Amino acid sequence: MKILVPLKRVADPDNANKVKVNAGKIETTGLEWKPNPFDEYAVETALRLTENGANPKARLGEVVVVTFGPKETESTLRQALATGADKAIRIDATDDQLDGDVVARALKALVEKEKPDVVLAGKQAVDGDSNQVGQLLAEYLGWPQATFAGSIKSEDDKSLLVGREVDGGTINVRVGLPAVVSVDLRIVAPTSVSSKHSPAHKYPEGVRFAALMAIMAAKKKPLTEMKLADLVSDAALKITYTGFELPPARKAGIKVASVPELVEKLKSEAKVL
Amino acid sequence: MANILVIAEMAPDGKVRKSTHSAITFARNAGGTFSILVLGQGAKAAAAEITGYGAQKVLVCDDAYLANPIVERFAPTVAAVAKNGFDVIAVTASSFGKDLAPRVAAKLGAGYAPDISGVKDEGGKLVYRRPVFAGNAYGNCTLNTAVQVVSARQSEFSAAEPSGGSSPIEDVALAAKDAAAERVEFVGLDAAKSERPDLGEARVIVSGGRALKEKFAEVLDPLANMLGAAVGASRAACDAGYAPAELQVGQTGRVVAPRLYFAIGISGAIQHLAGMKGSKTIVAINKDPDAPIFQVADYGLVADLFNAVPELVTELKKATA
Ligand SMILES: Cc1cc2nc3c(=O)[nH]c(=O)nc-3n(C[C@H](O)[C@H](O)[C@H](O)COP(=O)(O)OP(=O)(O)OC[C@H]3O[C@@H](n4cnc5c(N)ncnc54)[C@H](O)[C@@H]3O)c2cc1C
Ligand SMILES: Cc1cc2nc3c(=O)[nH]c(=O)nc-3n(C[C@H](O)[C@H](O)[C@H](O)COP(=O)(O)OP(=O)(O)OC[C@H]3O[C@@H](n4cnc5c(N)ncnc54)[C@H](O)[C@@H]3O)c2cc1C
Numbered sequence: 001m002k003i004l005v006p007l008k009r010v011a012d013p014d015n016a017n018k019v020k021v022n023a024g025k026i027e028t029t030g031l032e033w034k035p036n037p038f039d040e041y042a043v044e045t046a047l048r049l050t051e052n053g054a055n056p057k058a059r060l061g062e063v064v065v066v067t068f069g070p071k072e073t074e075s076t077l078r079q080a081l082a083t084g085a086d087k088a089i090r091i092d093a094t095d096d097q098l099d100g101d102v103v104a105r106a107l108k109a110l111v112e113k114e115k116p117d118v119v120l121a122g123k124q125a126v127d128g129d130s131n132q133v134g135q136l137l138a139e140y141l142g143w144p145q146a147t148f149a150g151s152i153k154s155e156d157d158k159s160l161l162v163g164r165e166v167d168g169g170t171i172n173v174r175v176g177l178p179a180v181v182s183v184d185l186r187i188v189a190p191t192s193v194s195s196k197h198s199p200a201h202k203y204p205e206g207v208r209f210a211a212l213m214a215i216m217a218a219k220k221k222p223l224t225e226m227k228l229a230d231l232v233s234d235a236a237l238k239i240t241y242t243g244f245e246l247p248p249a250r251k252a253g254i255k256v257a258s259v260p261e262l263v264e265k266l267k268s269e270a271k272v273l
Numbered sequence: 274m275a276n277i278l279v280i281a282e283m284a285p286d287g288k289v290r291k292s293t294h295s296a297i298t299f300a301r302n303a304g305g306t307f308s309i310l311v312l313g314q315g316a317k318a319a320a321a322e323i324t325g326y327g328a329q330k331v332l333v334c335d336d337a338y339l340a341n342p343i344v345e346r347f348a349p350t351v352a353a354v355a356k357n358g359f360d361v362i363a364v365t366a367s368s369f370g371k372d373l374a375p376r377v378a379a380k381l382g383a384g385y386a387p388d389i390s391g392v393k394d395e396g397g398k399l400v401y402r403r404p405v406f407a408g409n410a411y412g413n414c415t416l417n418t419a420v421q422v423v424s425a426r427q428s429e430f431s432a433a434e435p436s437g438g439s440s441p442i443e444d445v446a447l448a449a450k451d452a453a454a455e456r457v458e459f460v461g462l463d464a465a466k467s468e469r470p471d472l473g474e475a476r477v478i479v480s481g482g483r484a485l486k487e488k489f490a491e492v493l494d495p496l497a498n499m500l501g502a503a504v505g506a507s508r509a510a511c512d513a514g515y516a517p518a519e520l521q522v523g524q525t526g527r528v529v530a531p532r533l534y535f536a537i538g539i540s541g542a543i544q545h546l547a548g549m550k551g552s553k554t555i556v557a558i559n560k561d562p563d564a565p566i567f568q569v570a571d572y573g574l575v576a577d578l579f580n581a582v583p584e585l586v587t588e589l590k591k592a593t594a
Contacts, residue, residue, distance in 0.1 A: 016406040016543050026410055038525075100375075101384065124525065126544075128405055130387045135344075135375035144345055144456040147372050150518060161460065165518050166368035167527065168471065169464030171342065176456035185508060185525060186518055238384030241414045242400065250550065253571040255562075259584040262556065262574050263592050270554045270571065272477075272533040273593060 001061040001157055001177075003046040004116035005085070006107060007039040008067060009076040010127040024243035035076050038122025042183045044207040046120050047084045048193040049154050053201025060197050062086045064114060068093045068103055074223060082210035082218035091226050100128070101238045102228070104136035109231035111141060116178065118160070123148050123182040134182035144175045150186035154195035274305035275399060278359040280351060281323060282369050283313035285462065289322050291474050292365040294432035297326050299363050299425040301433065303392045303399055307363075308332055310354055310445070312347055314340040320442050325435040331442045338447060341462075344373040345454035352380040353448035355420065361399065366424035367473070374424045384416030390429040407524040407547035427473045428530035428551055465517055472522065475503035477533045480522055480549070483509035484538025484559075484578060489516050492579065493537065495586045505529065505549075507539045523548035538578045541566025558582070 011019065011028035020027040043065060050061030065080040066089040067073050077088035091106060111119060124131040138145035150170065151163035157177075164171045165184045175181070186192055190202045210218070228235050256262045267273045277300040281293040289311065300307035308330040311320045316335040324331050334350050355362050355377065362377055364370035366388045378385035390411070391402035398415055401423060405412050472478065479497045481489050481504070489510060497504050506516035508523060522529055524547035534552035539545060541557070541564055549555070550569055557570035558578050567573040574581060 011406075013407065014543060016409045019406045019409050021410055026405070026412075100387075101378075104379070126407065126524065129407070129524065131371050132375040132378075132385055132387055135372065136379045136385075138453070139348065139376040139379035142451070142453050144453045145372070145376070146457075148368060163463075164368075166342075166372075167473070167519065169462055169517075169519055171462050172460035173343070174458040174460055179456065184518075185521075186512065189512070236417070238417055239386065239414050240417060241412045244405070244410050244412045247404070247408060247411055247550075250569050253555070253567070253569075253573060255567070255573045255575065259574065259576075259581055259588050262572055262585070263588040265572055266533070266554070266556070267592055270533075272554050273589070 001050055001118065001154065002114070002116045003050060003061065003063050004111065004114055004119045005039065005042045005046050005063060005065045005080070006067070006103070006119070006121050006133065007043065007065045007076060007080055008036045008122070008125045009033045009069060009073050010036045010125060013037065013126045021244045021246050024245070026244045033076070035079065036122050036125050038124060038126070038183060040207050041185070041188045042120040042122050043080050043083060043085060045152065045183055045187050045193050047208070048203060049152065049195050051198065053198030053203065059086070064089065064116065066091065066107070066110060068098055068106065068228070070094055077223055078218050079210065081221045081223070082215045083208050084214075087221060088223040089226060090223065091228055091231065093228050097228065097235065099237045099239045100130050100132040101136060102232065102235055104133050104140055106228060106231040107133070107137050108140040111137075118177060119180045121180065121182045123184050134180050138180035141180070143179050145180045145182070146173055146175045147182045148184040149181050150184045151192045152181065152187065156196065275303055275360040276305060276358055277303060277307040277361045277363055278355055279307055279309045279328070280362065280364045280370070280373070281309050281311040281319070282365065282367060283311065283316065283319055287315040287319060289319045290367070291432060291471070292367045292427050293323070295427040295430040296363045296365040296425050297433035298430040299392060299423065301327070302430070303361065304394050308359075309440070310334070310351065312339050312350060324440045324442065325437060326433055326440070327436040327438060328440040331440045332445045333442055334445050334447055336447045338450070341459040342369050343454065343457050343459055344369070344376055345451050345457050347373055348376040348380055349448035349451050350445070351377045354445055355381055360420060362420070362422045364424050366426050370424045374422050378422040381420050381422070382418065383420040383422045384418040385422045386414060386416060387424050388426055389423055390426050407543050408550060409543070426528060428528045432474070469497065470501070470503045472503045472505055472520070472527045472529050475529070475531050477502035478505045478522070478529055478531045478552075479503075479535045479537065480505035480507065480539060481510055481516065481537045482507040482539030483513060483515075485510060485515055487515065488579070492582050496535070496582055499586055499589055507542075507545050536566050536570070537582060539566055540564050541569065
């Protein structure tokens with residue numbers, strides 16, 4: 001199985017409360033770049049789907065990672081190569097040249113060149129929080145989509161049984177390949193991903209880390225660069241941000257000393273009981 | 274003045290989901306006129322519920338092909354109806370809405386504003402407000418296409434109340450099927466049966482974190498029952514299996530804004546705050562006085578939850594007796 005994983009870097013999401021707004025523009029200065037967590041999960045998922053769990057060295061497919069970003073985003077791609085991805089593509093662009101729609105249209109053109117069986121995206125980039133690229137791409141390709149995947153079972157390399165985390169439960173669908181799948185948080189639990197090549201294998205919780213040797217070896221793996229214009233003739237954005245602002249601050253609360261005091265406050269001050 | 278098409282979402286019980294009322298509020302706030310499209314098996318019966326909200330028309334596509342929420346089956350009909358003179362297509366940003374809306378946008382060549390929290394008409398152009406960076410900033414944006422698609426946050430667009438009148442119901446035909454839909458087989462829906470209100474609609478939510486361990490339900494259920502509350506959870510509690518995944522509140526789970534929110538044994542990570550900061554009154558119970566949750570709590574109690582929660586149930590019984 002050949003899998004394409006779009007991978008975005010984001011400003012450190014654990015410090016998102018440190019973003020600044022200056023003259024109506026977002027500034028993330030001082031925040032470290034990190035791979036979008038959902039995309040790291042997608043890489044891990046792709047690796048699990050293309051290996052024999054009992055023998056991780058034996059690859060049973062190919063994982064290609066792609067990012068849209070400036071030169072320095074290559075380090076995010078190298079990290080993915082070091083954990084096991086086979087090749088990487090960087091499409092040169094800056095954040096303000098992109099919206100979800102351009103990313104999806106460019107990915108469509110890339111899919112037509114690379115011909116993966118599955119595109120495994122994150123369900124959302126945790127900076128823009130848009131939750132759109134996978135779905136847009138699926139429609140542009142005329143492919144089925146399985147969004148918010150919390151579990152994936154590759155039954156026969158022709159279809160995937162996907163457990164989708166939705167409001168109120170899990171919807172199980174079987175999608176015929178090729179398809180777009182976007183992954184949710186629980187996909188990196190120990191038994192969320194299985195394939196006929198490694199039935200019932202139990203993985204460590206979370207994503208794998210690269211060994212030092214692998215980091216060195218990743219420097220020799222192929223990383224190619226493309227221009228946005230190589231993929232889309234019309235790079236016009238469909239969305240324009242006219243300005244950003246900080247949210248209104250919440251007024252400071254108080255500490256109560258006891259449970260009876262809490263109940264009293266809820267009753268007579270907040271009047272919510 | 275925009276002519277808006279609101280997409281209603283049907284629940285498995287054949288009714289229109291309450292979340293749809295948020296998309297109706299969006300349409301009212303945007304100004305102009307709107308119609309509602311109800312699609313699904315049994316849509317005709319469901320449509321009768323929403324003729325009193327001021328829509329020009331309630332359009333109905335009632336077909337067994339739409340029995341399950343497979344968006345590849347819905348998108349062609351939504352797009353076909355949209356082409357009858359609608360400028361904006363609106364869904365509520367539920368999991369179904371977020372699954373469907375981008376597909377419709379791509380079909381129409383439309384721009385998409387996801388998960389918006391506000392809308393304003395500025396000189397005939399709609400300006401959408403949306404949270405980014407886990408709600409730590411808000412962006413104002415416009416779409417550069419004539420036809421536009423939006424998903425509206427349920428927690429920010431309060432449920433529309435009926436406005437009287439009776440919108441005429443009109444049937445619409447199922448559009449030609451997409452080949453992509455043939456490659457999706459609905460296997461089933463696993464949903465825990467619950468008598469509790471949905472997280473998106475609850476007036477009170479009792480949420481628990483990693484600290485509750487295997488006692489999650491044992492400790493929280495009596496409090497939730499007492500208050501008629503929905504139960505929520507942090508990611509850590511869901512990941513550990515103490516609570517089902519669909520209860521997760523946060524940036525990447527459900528975004529909620531009830532009148533009263535209890536965060537019990539939850540530290541208050543950025544991702545959790547993003548999903549509940551909009552609540553009217555927040556109560557935090559945590560044994561760590563420095564837990565970040567206290568920065569957003571109106572009332573904080575530093576205590577061991579295993580003592581405090583049962584005591585709270587007892588005190589509430591007294592107070593409301
Ligand atoms: C500082 C900053 C400034 C910005 N300025 C503008 C602006 O001026 N105008 C504007 O329209 N937008 C702007 N953006 C938005 C942003 O560049 C695009 O919206 C973004 O690339 C598309 O991501 P999304 O949030 O829509 O993705 P989502 O739909 O939330 O992402 C889903 C998945 O798609 C894939 N994906 C998304 N983006 C990429 C990517 N770049 N590379 C690889 N995979 C990807 C990932 O798998 C991801 O998990 C800005 C963003 C930032 C951080
Ligand atoms: C991509 C991504 C997305 C995420 N999305 C979400 C999301 O949507 N929602 C979400 O919630 N998280 C999300 N997270 C996770 C988030 O970063 C935190 O890890 C998580 O919220 C922590 O959960 P917690 O507060 O239950 O656990 P902890 O941080 O471990 O906190 C437990 C708290 O319980 C207190 N405690 C312990 N024992 C007791 C006791 N006996 N009595 C009282 N208090 C006690 C401790 O003092 C502590 O504050 C996401 C993370 C990532 C990477």
